[in-house]
Amino acid sequence: MLIILSTGPYLENLFLHRLPFFPDNIKISLFIIMFCTIATVEIYLYVFLKKAKMKRDKYLDAKWKEKISNMLSNIIIYGDEDDGLEKVVNHFLPRFKKLPLNNKRVREILIEEIRIYHANFTGFTADVLKELFVRLKLYKYTLKKLKSRLWEVQVEGVREVAQFWLYQYDSLVFALTDHEHEIVRMEAQTAYVRLNKEHPFRFLDHMRGRILPWHQLILFEIITKAQHVKIPSFSKWLNSDNDSIIIFCLKLISHYQQLDAIGELIRLLKHPNEEIRRMSVWVIGKLEAEFVEEELLHIYHQETLKVKVEILTTIGRISSGNYFDFLKGCLDSDLFEVRMAAMKAILGHGKKGKIMLEELLDRVSIPNQGIISHVLDTRI
Amino acid sequence: MDAGFYFFEQIFNSAIFYFALVVMCSYIILCFFSALEMKAYMRKNSFIDYREILVSPYAPSVSILAPAYNEEATIVDNVKSIMSLHYGNFEIIIINDGSKDSSLQKLIDAYQLEKVNFCVNEQLHHKPIRGIYKSRNSSYSRLIVIDKENGGKSDALNAGINVSSKDLLLCIDVDCIVEQDALLKLVKPYLEEKKRVIATGGVVRIANSCEVEDGRLVKVHMPKNIISRFQVLEYIRAFLMGRMAWSRLNGLLIISGAMGLFDKEIVIKCGGYSHETVGEDMELVVRMRRYMHDHNLKYQVVYIPDPLCWTESPIDFKVLGRQRNRWTRGTIETLWTHRDLFFNPKYSILGLLSYPYWLFFEWLAPILEGIGLISFILLASLGKINWEFSGILFFMVYAFSILLSTIAVLFEERSYHQYTSGKDVLKLLLLAFIEPIVYHPLTIYWSIRGNIDKFTGKKTWGTMTRAGFAGNQKKTEVTAVSQAVDIKEQQNV
Structure with a gap:
């Protein structure tokens, strides 16, 4: 402070009287010093005020969260199923109505807490919580969120609709399944699968954007873990113009073992996209479609390395035993990956394959002996 | 004599001054991009449940x-x-x-x-x-x-x-401590970016003085050692401001050797890690990027702001100097190996922005600073210094350094605020005042030494001595005084 006070008159003289007479670079320097000083002080103030605000928010959030959590716990402890839904809800509702729901903080904590409890309970408790959510008219805020201009608020709304099973609003969610923001789109699609009982995959008919691998991963988890979802035959989307839809459906065909898709899978072996061809071969293997083996061999020589390796793996998976000579012949390949995959495919034939590899071991070149030893080593 | 003085006046009063201004502007621009990138990342990932990747067969x-x-x-x-x-x-x-x-x-x-x-x-x-x-x-x-x-x-x-x-x-x-969900976070960009992601990196932080339990970091503390503290500030600045901004511009040239996730297919096609440099981490990323350009493949190198890896920093100037010396030599080797990228429009951002930035601001700037200091001493001894103007110029650079470090602390506070105690934040902020005078000149010295060693043919990794995580008791504090463990004594080339 003393330094500032003692340099005060000098700085005043510098900035107010002498500045116009300085060379340009000194003028610029003085301007930068002033700018940096003011900005640094502002950041200091911001950091400490923000820290204080965060502390206060944390305290208030914890206070309301504890109170609301206690109220919800009471429902779980004292909400007796024998009393019936109506009686239990009527008993607890007035207490919740006393909460200052016009206060955004309290309202959001309440919605979040009901949502968490609802997600963790099934049966009567879940029904009471949903009824409470509806009677408190909290769904109005959810619908407002769906129409928000901020994508993150829309995502919150979509999640709430899905988690409280608000089936009647599935059309609002459907409208968001082709939203320009990928996260809204993804959330809406996963929500729609849960909400629509008749045509949960309707959004695949009109999707324009690519389903990113992340998005596929989430959708796959939701679909395969959700109960009461009507699973269609996914082969109908295998002729889509959207490659990502085809890849996604291939994963689902494999998971649900949809044998009716094999005809379409054979057609996809000629698809221009390498990844689709590889995935199709993989699904054929998963479905153990023995009669497609010949077709696989037919395309083998024109294929890329990735698809070749997948074909060999698939032959090993089907393990019909019809193509041992072909697999043995792969040892003449220049490509390490092909030789390794072929030997693994022979081993895939079980005991017969193992005996064949042991016989081959003494008759092949040293590099190939290494590959066969590797394949036969069960510790690897 | 007059011609010589005129030359000095022109060079040091104008060219160097405007070079410094460009450096400062570039830092401000990087801050801006970094803020945008961090905000976007944090908004986007606030909804993410990483367990989905954990359980998925398609991860x-x-x-x-x-x-x-x-x-x-x-x-x-x-x-x-x-x-x-x-x-x-x-x-x-x-x-x-x-x-x-x-x-x-x-x-x-x-x-x-x-x-x-x-x-x-x-x-x-x-x-x-x-x-x-x-x-x-x-x-x-x-x-x-x-x-x-x-x-x-x-x-x-x-x-x-x-x-x-x-x-x-x-x-x-x-020897790094990797956060348990690091892989989940590093993998995600590979699944969600529209272009092919060839490499991702996360923020590396200083683990000195932090509490470690069963190989996991359980509590973050500000290092007790002042040298490590300087590095905390330096790492926050480098990772949260520099690399995040370059990630936004898709112009990253380096993924930290301590932790980086790479696309294996591209790494193999590029020929893997080079044996010819001590900066193999940077060299690989540059080679991968130029491979993608040469084959007209769209790609992205992504950095994420999550603190994913904690490393023990050197605790004495000698070891730190060796580390910085090696970094400088690695930078020179990479820049020299890929010199044809310089302002080469074929490589877009890589050739027109990232490479020139590294050349002028990462390699050349410390050398110019060193020359500037020597010239200042020389001119002062000749009585050719205007002390008031020199003071103003010095204070400009000083004030800017403080501002930059303060912004870095702000970024840290607004993102992951690892240092929860107000005292630690205050320590970091105060460190910003000392760092430009005490620590920065040393980094300049080490950088110049790195240049000299490079041009005199030194090719070693150097001995990297670290304190170590001192056993693995239930709760271990990483202390600066624990027994030194010599961990790297390799001849790289």
């Missing part, structure tokens, strides 16, 4: 590669810590790079390893492998240990890549 497969050299004191615990990472589909490949101590035997004993008939696809060149080990115990089925002749970090990583059977490669320093 990409990952090989974790960790070269080890004379790590007998900590290797068993380090491997244990890596094995506990939260991820579904991964394997761990520890490469014993010809250790002279009992690192390998310790691993064999601890994890019941035995030699297997592993057939290696020799796609990348490396020193001979003496044996590959796997465990008899199925609990350790993810673990593969390679024992090979000593060839340096790049050589060890190349051997690991050849053995790897997965799609992505996570290259880490075996």
Whole structure:
């Protein structure tokens, strides 16, 4: 402070009287010093005020969260199923109505807490919580969120609709399944699968954007873990113009073992996209479609390395035993990956394959002996 | 004499001044981009449940590669810590790079390893492998240990890549503490970016004085050692401001050697890690990027702001100096190897922005600062200095440095605020006032020494001495005074 006070008159003289007479670079320097000083002080103030605000928010959030959590716990402890839904809800509702729901903080904590409890309970408790959510008219805020201009608020709304099973609003969610923001789109699609009982995959008919691998991963988890979802035959989307839809459906065909898709899978072996061809071969293997083996061999020589390796793996998976000579012949390949995959495919034939590899071991070149030893080593 | 003085006046009053202004402007622009990138990342990921990747059968497969050299004191615990990472589909490949101590035997004993008939696809060149080990115990089925002749970090990583059977490669320093969800976070960009992601990196933080329990970081503390504290500030600035901004511009040239996730296919097509440089991490990223450009493939190199890896920083100036010296030589080697990128429009951002930035501001700026200081002393001794103007110029740079560090602390506070106590934040803020006077001149000195060593032909990694995580008791504090463990003494070339 003393330094500032003692340099005060000098700085005043510098900035107010002498500045116009300085060379340009000194003028610029003085301007930068002033700018940096003011900005640094502002950041200091911001950091400490923000820290204080965060502390206060944390305290208030914890206070309301504890109170609301206690109220919800009471429902779980004292909400007796024998009393019936109506009686239990009527008993607890007035207490919740006393909460200052016009206060955004309290309202959001309440919605979040009901949502968490609802997600963790099934049966009567879940029904009471949903009824409470509806009677408190909290769904109005959810619908407002769906129409928000901020994508993150829309995502919150979509999640709430899905988690409280608000089936009647599935059309609002459907409208968001082709939203320009990928996260809204993804959330809406996963929500729609849960909400629509008749045509949960309707959004695949009109999707324009690519389903990113992340998005596929989430959708796959939701679909395969959700109960009461009507699973269609996914082969109908295998002729889509959207490659990502085809890849996604291939994963689902494999998971649900949809044998009716094999005809379409054979057609996809000629698809221009390498990844689709590889995935199709993989699904054929998963479905153990023995009669497609010949077709696989037919395309083998024109294929890329990735698809070749997948074909060999698939032959090993089907393990019909019809193509041992072909697999043995792969040892003449220049490509390490092909030789390794072929030997693994022979081993895939079980005991017969193992005996064949042991016989081959003494008759092949040293590099190939290494590959066969590797394949036969069960510790690897 | 007059002509000479005129030359000095023009150069030092104008050219150098405007160069400094450009440097400052570039930092401000980087701050701006970094803020945008961090905000976007945090908004986007606030909804993410990473467990979806953990359980999915369609999550990409990952090989974790960790070269080890004379790590007998900590290797068993380090491997244990890596094995506990939260991820579904991964394997761990520890490469014993010809250790002279009992690192390998310790691993064999601890994890019941035995030699297997592993057939290696020799796609990348490396020193001979003496044996590959796997465990008899199925609990350790993810673990593969390679024992090979000593060839340096790049050589060890190349051997690991050849053995790897997965799609992505996570290259880490075996002595780092990796956050348990690090893989989940690093993998995500590979699944969600519209362009092909060839590499991702996360923020590396300083672990000195932090509490470590069973190889995991449980509480973050500000280092007690002042040298480590300077590095905390420096790392926050470099990672949260610099690399995030370059990630936004898709112009990143470096993924930290301590931890980076790479697309294996591209790494192999590029020829793997180079044996010809001590800055192999930066060189690989540059080579991968130019490969993508040469083949007209759209790509992205992504940095994420989450603190994913904690490393122990050098605690004395001698060791720190050696580290910085090596970094400088690595930068020069990479820039020289890829000199044809300089303002080459074929490489778009890489050639027109990233490369020139590194050349002028990362390599040249310290040299100019050094020359500036010497010239100042020279001119002062000749009585040719206007002390008031010099003071103003000095104070401009000083004030800007403080502002920059303060912004870095602000970024830290607005993002992950690892230092929760107000005292720690205050310490960081106050450090910003000392750092430009005490620490920065030293980094300039080390950088100049790095240049001299490079041009005089020095090619060693140098000895990297660290305090170590001092045992693995239930709760261990990483102290600056614990026994020094010599961890890297390799001849790289």
